[in-house]
Amino acid sequence: MAPGRAVAGLLLLAAAGIGGTAAGPGLAFSEDVLSLFGANRSLSAAQLARLLEQLGAAPAEGVAEQGQLHFNQCLSAEEIFSLHGFSNTTQISSSNFSVICPAVLQQLNFHPCEDRPKHKTKPNISEVWGYGFLSVTIINLASLLGLVLTPLIKKSYFPKILTFFVGLAIGTLFSNAIFQLIPEAFGFNPKSDNYVEKAVAVFGGFYVLFFFERVLKMLLKAYGQNDHTHFSNDDFGPSREKTHQPKTLPAINGVTCYANPAVTEPNGHIHFDNVSVVSLQDGKTESSSCTCLKGPKLSKIGTIAWMVTLSDALHNFIDGLAIGASCTLSLLQGLSTSIAILCEEFPHELGDFVILLSAGMSTRQALLFNFLSACSCYVGLAFGILVGNNFAPNIIFALAGGMFLYISLADMVRN
Known part of the structure; x- marks a missing residue:
């Protein structure tokens, strides 16, 4: 039988x-x-x-x-x-x-061949817009998490915290591009295409080589043979004398600035315990590790800040598309999509806030531009609800994924 x-x-x-x-x-x-x-x-x-x-x-x-x-x-x-x-x-x-x-x-x-009608009622338009805007608003509150770092800016241990969150931003941007944006751009299905294992291999290949390079540099430096370093000979002079008391720098454009001598370098770089976090483009020593109360001119802010803001706005637009399309199908699916995006946005927005600070923005400027980029999620939500699930933003996925890879690997890792 x-x-x-x-x-x-x-x-x-x-x-x-x-x-x-x-x-x-x-x-x-x-x-x-x-x-x-x-x-x-x-x-x-x-x-x-x-x-x-x-x-x-x-x-x-x-x-x-x-x-x-x-x-x-x-x-x-x-x-x-x-x-x-x-x-x-x-x-x-x-x-x-x-x-x-x-x-x-x-x-x-x-009777398995009988067509059983599925009585699924779609939510009405008011529920879709209401729950959609509520979900996006809760997600955008993650962009204001940088407020918790404001009291720590003048602390002596803030450079270590800053370095940690820059690393967090690198991992978030890189993994988001490899595991989410680029596979979505190619239309891969994680259940049938099994691309997750291949993405892990790409992720692992990068970090294995990066770890090997760092270990090799440490060994060469220990034997005094490291001729490839981020520091010049002047970096190890008397000016490297550390003190944990912040000092006031001369006023720049009428704005008072504070600098930590532990991270001030004569060549215009910011160094946190032998790790260069960001290179100031103007090369002025007065602006080293400088946190301004009112904020510098926009022309003085590093290019990486605008790249992060633009790519983050595209990413949030795509998140809004996903939430809007999900809510038009069912509120439960919209809720699950919103929870997944919230878990991803929590470390992402916090890391972006620290990147904006390290690029030369003041606290208020970083909060403002981080929140403005997060508001593009509302635009994506409206577009996703109006178009429904018939729109496939593969080009936007690919563009945002490429930007995230460039920012994380070309601009952030070397720092």
């Missing part, structure tokens, strides 16, 4: 009395069926399909069941033949007709 035959089919077979040998009344019944639907006391796959159609157990046209055949699937005549080891050209005689009877009876009893 074929392994795909259901227990229910066996019960129906026993109740019908056609199990065992095809003899006596059972043989007569089989011959009646074969003479009615077959030819020459045999039944082909096409004739079996006509039998299923007469019984109301035939699959609808264009309906294809994927995966392994089992008792609760809608089976075509060819699939019943294949399930029992017969080819499509086989002629079923009365002697082996009882072999396929359980499958026919099962299709007739369970």
Whole structure:
């Protein structure tokens, strides 16, 4: 007996009395069926399909069941033949007709080929807009998490915290591009394409080489043979004398600045314990590790700040698209999408805030531009609701993924 035959089919077979040998009344019944639907006391796959159609157990046209055949699937005549080891050209005689009877009876009893209407009600338009805007507002509050860092800016241990969050931003941007944006741009399905393992390999290949390079530099430096360093000879002069008391720098454009001598360098670089976090483009020593109360001119802010703001706005726009399209299908799906985006935005926005600070922005400027980029999520939400799930922003996914890779690898890792 074929392994795909259901227990229910066996019960129906026993109740019908056609199990065992095809003899006596059972043989007569089989011959009646074969003479009615077959030819020459045999039944082909096409004739079996006509039998299923007469019984109301035939699959609808264009309906294809994927995966392994089992008792609760809608089976075509060819699939019943294949399930029992017969080819499509086989002629079923009365002697082996009882072999396929359980499958026919099962299709007739369970009605798996019937189209059962799914009564799914979509949320009304007011619920979609209301819950969508609520979700985006909660997500955008993550962009204000930088406020918790404001009291720590003048502390002596703030450079270490800054370095940690810059690393957090690198990991978030890089992993977001590799695991989410670029696969979405190519239209990969994580359940069928198995791209996650390949993305992990890309991620691991980068960090293995990066770790090897760092270890090699440490070994060469220990033996005094490191000729590839971020520091010049002047960096290790008397000016490297550390003190943990902040000092006031001369006023620049009428704005008071504070500098930590532990991170002030004469060549215009900011150094945190032998790690260069950001290079100031103007090269002025007065602006080293400088936190201004009112904020510098926008022209004095590093280019990386604007790149982060722009790419983050694109990313938030895409997040809004996903939330809007999900909410139009069901509120539960919109909620699950919003929770996933919130978990990703929590470290992302915090890391972006620290990048803006390290690029030369004041606290107020960093909060303002970080929040403005987050507000693009509202635009994406509106577009996603209006267009629904018929829009595939593959080009935007690819563009944002490329920007995230460039920022994390070209601009941030070297610092």
